[in-house]
Amino acid sequence: MTMIKAQHLAVSYGHGDTALKVVKDVSFEAQKGETFGLVGESGCGKSTILGALAGRNKQWTGSIEIEGETIGQKRTRAQLAKQQLVFQDPFGSIHPRHTIGRTLLEPLEIHGKDRRQERIEKVLTDVGLPLKFRYRYPHQLSGGQRQRVAIARALILEPKILLLDEPTSALDVSIQAEILNLLKDLREREKLTYILVSHDLAVVAHLCDRVAIMQSGGFVEIATRQQLLENTVEHPYTRILMDGSRGYVSEKRERNSAALPA
Amino acid sequence: MANTSDTILTVENMSVEFPTLTGVTTAVHDVSFTVGREKVGIIGESGSGKSTTGRAIMRLQPPQAIVKANRMQFEDVDLMTASEEEMRSIRGRRIAMILQDPKYSLNPVMTVGEQISETVILHERATRQEARNRTLAMLERVNIRDPERVFDLYPHEVSGGMGQRIMISMMLIAQPSLIIADEPTSALDVTVRQQVLTILDDLVVERNIGLIFISHDLNLVRSFCDRVIIMYAGRVVETITAADLDQAQHPYTRGLLNALPSLDRPKDRLEVLRRDPAWLEN
Ligand SMILES: Nc1ncnc2c1ncn2[C@@H]1O[C@H](COP(=O)(O)OP(=O)(O)O)[C@@H](O)[C@H]1O
Numbered sequence: 001m002t003m004i005k006a007q008h009l010a011v012s013y014g015h016g017d018t019a020l021k022v023v024k025d026v027s028f029e030a031q032k033g034e035t036f037g038l039v040g041e042s043g044c045g046k047s048t049i050l051g052a053l054a055g056r057n058k059q060w061t062g063s064i065e066i067e068g069e070t071i072g073q074k075r076t077r078a079q080l081a082k083q084q085l086v087f088q089d090p091f092g093s094i095h096p097r098h099t100i101g102r103t104l105l106e107p108l109e110i111h112g113k114d115r116r117q118e119r120i121e122k123v124l125t126d127v128g129l130p131l132k133f134r135y136r137y138p139h140q141l142s143g144g145q146r147q148r149v150a151i152a153r154a155l156i157l158e159p160k161i162l163l164l165d166e167p168t169s170a171l172d173v174s175i176q177a178e179i180l181n182l183l184k185d186l187r188e189r190e191k192l193t194y195i196l197v198s199h200d201l202a203v204v205a206h207l208c209d210r211v212a213i214m215q216s217g218g219f220v221e222i223a224t225r226q227q228l229l230e231n232t233v234e235h236p237y238t239r240i241l242m243d244g245s246r247g248y249v250s251e252k253r254e255r256n257s258a259a260l261p262a
Numbered sequence: 263m264a265n266t267s268d269t270i271l272t273v274e275n276m277s278v279e280f281p282t283l284t285g286v287t288t289a290v291h292d293v294s295f296t297v298g299r300e301k302v303g304i305i306g307e308s309g310s311g312k313s314t315t316g317r318a319i320m321r322l323q324p325p326q327a328i329v330k331a332n333r334m335q336f337e338d339v340d341l342m343t344a345s346e347e348e349m350r351s352i353r354g355r356r357i358a359m360i361l362q363d364p365k366y367s368l369n370p371v372m373t374v375g376e377q378i379s380e381t382v383i384l385h386e387r388a389t390r391q392e393a394r395n396r397t398l399a400m401l402e403r404v405n406i407r408d409p410e411r412v413f414d415l416y417p418h419e420v421s422g423g424m425g426q427r428i429m430i431s432m433m434l435i436a437q438p439s440l441i442i443a444d445e446p447t448s449a450l451d452v453t454v455r456q457q458v459l460t461i462l463d464d465l466v467v468e469r470n471i472g473l474i475f476i477s478h479d480l481n482l483v484r485s486f487c488d489r490v491i492i493m494y495a496g497r498v499v500e501t502i503t504a505a506d507l508d509q510a511q512h513p514y515t516r517g518l519l520n521a522l523p524s525l526d527r528p529k530d531r532l533e534v535l536r537r538d539p540a541w542l543e544n
């Protein structure tokens with residue numbers, strides 16, 4: 001079943017003469033349980049696409065369907081609850097002076113949900129945090145624990161889709177591994193569909209079935225996981241990003257003026 | 263080829279402590295290493311003491327910090343006894359530092375051209391006009407396409423990649439024998455990162471100087487450096503030739519490698535690091 005279908009999606013910021021189209025005519029879809037990746041360098045429009053899918057960014061044209069339902073610029077509560085965002089920096093997205101419990105309660109109140117304490121306990125367990133953490137403040141948690149809270153908050157409304165914006169970019173590799181494993185488990189257990197934004201193709205290849213490689217607001221290619229792992233991607237820009245994920249590639253042999261002045 | 267027998271920096275049993283309200287934090291614990299004419303990576307998780315190590319060599323730690331060592335020798339300079347005045351003449355000239363955000367290293371109220379020119383005048387006793395020409399030439403050297411325009415920009419007007427090139431262009435003039443680069447490319451996009459690294463690589467290899475390259479990126483250090491020092495909780499747990507990183511012995515290093523998703527060796531689940539209290543015993 002198709003969970004997300006975007007066709008000829010274009011997104012802009014600003015109005016009138018200063019309007020700037022930063023996402024230009026992209027089309028993609030994600031099946032239920034699939035993870036679709038968006039990679040590209042900063043400013044290419046990845047977060048903007050997530051914003052449009054989440055209903056945060058309303059200045060878009062084209063069509064968006066979620067679970068077969070055509071979405072307009074205005075959405076109902078239920079439509080908004082279906083997909084939730086998780087950001088790179090949990091410190092920036094979690095209120096620093098609210099306890100974890102209060103942070104998790106808030107969306108439940110906004111959406112008028114019942115059995116609130118029960119839901120909070122379930123979601124803390126789902127993301128692998130002890131129940132007593134609901135009494136803690138963000139600064140009393142490690143970076144990885146804070147990211148678990150951010151995922152818990154996204155999950156508490158029982159969405160079908162998680163929109164993950166660089167969810168591990170601020171974390172050390174050992175903590176990143178824990179979060180990537182958690183995301184894999186949750187996807188399987190809750191039959192979630194993910195859109196994952198990352199600048200690291202190794203992270204994307206780990207989690208995604210297919211990935212769109214973006215450059216200045218457009219897709220240069222949609223590659224499968226298989227293509228990434230077998231190194232059979234088509235676009236040279238994709239290859240550059242893949243090399244980047246492997247580390248430093250000396251350009252020396254390719255340049256003719258290698259020598260510096262004495 | 264790097265000649266590692268020619269030692270530029272020797273650090274023996276260095277510790278750095280910060281007195282805090284809740285007791286003393288030992289940020290760096292009894293570390294020893296040498297740097298020759300080579301690229302030495304320092305890798306470890308955030309908080310493992312990498313930046314503190316770099317700053318201690320430059321004697322740039324905050325005043326309350328306590329640095330202890332058996333020996334800290336840079337060329338003919340004893341870094342433990344050198345006066346503050348001597349240190350001022352060493353910093354930027356004989357030991358240079360590149361930070362993640364070049365804006366912290368540049369003077370915000372001077373154009374980048376003026377700042378590079380100052381370096382030229384200082385080091386080459388050039389006239390203003392000569393300094394300007396030399397500055398433009400150096401900007402071109404670090405692959406800045408329109409040096410005339412960049413000359414007149416202020417630090418806040420340049421991108422991260424351009425800022426790092428400007429830092430490197432100053433080093434072409436000052437000719438330090440040791441560069442300490444603390445996460446110099448962590449804020450840069452892949453393509454810009456490759457360009458900046460190439461320029462840095464050229465500078466180090468062709469001037470035959472030493473580089474300490476601090477990073478949290480295993481793949482980057484593996485592919486860019488000659489040797490890698492692995493730090494954990496302020497300690498050096500292992501030092502290894504970069505090309506042999508895959509054969510690392512220490513369980514912490516192995517744990518980091520196995521935690522890393524890889525395009526070349528995909529795995530279904532990533533290994534989660536299990537920290538052993540024994541790693542803190544030394
Ligand atoms: N609120 C905004 N107003 C105006 N321009 C914006 C806004 N948010 C992002 N942009 C611009 O849109 C482009 C795409 O941004 P973004 O989607 O955040 O890129 P990415 O997530 O790929 O780094 C960038 O050029 C950015 O400067």
Ligand SMILES: Nc1ncnc2c1ncn2[C@@H]1O[C@H](COP(=O)(O)OP(=O)(O)O)[C@@H](O)[C@H]1O
Pocket residue numbers: 280282287288289306307308309310311312313314315324
């Ligand atoms: N000025 C300071 N006062 C107290 N503790 C500090 C200070 N600077 C660094 N530290 C502590 O020293 C440890 C190492 O920090 P740092 O060298 O910045 O690590 P890294 O660069 O590897 O991320 C950390 O636990 C940090 O909190």
Ligand SMILES: [Mg+2]
Pocket residue numbers: 046047048165
């Ligand atoms: Mg973004």
Ligand SMILES: [Mg+2]
Pocket residue numbers: 312313314
């Ligand atoms: Mg640091």
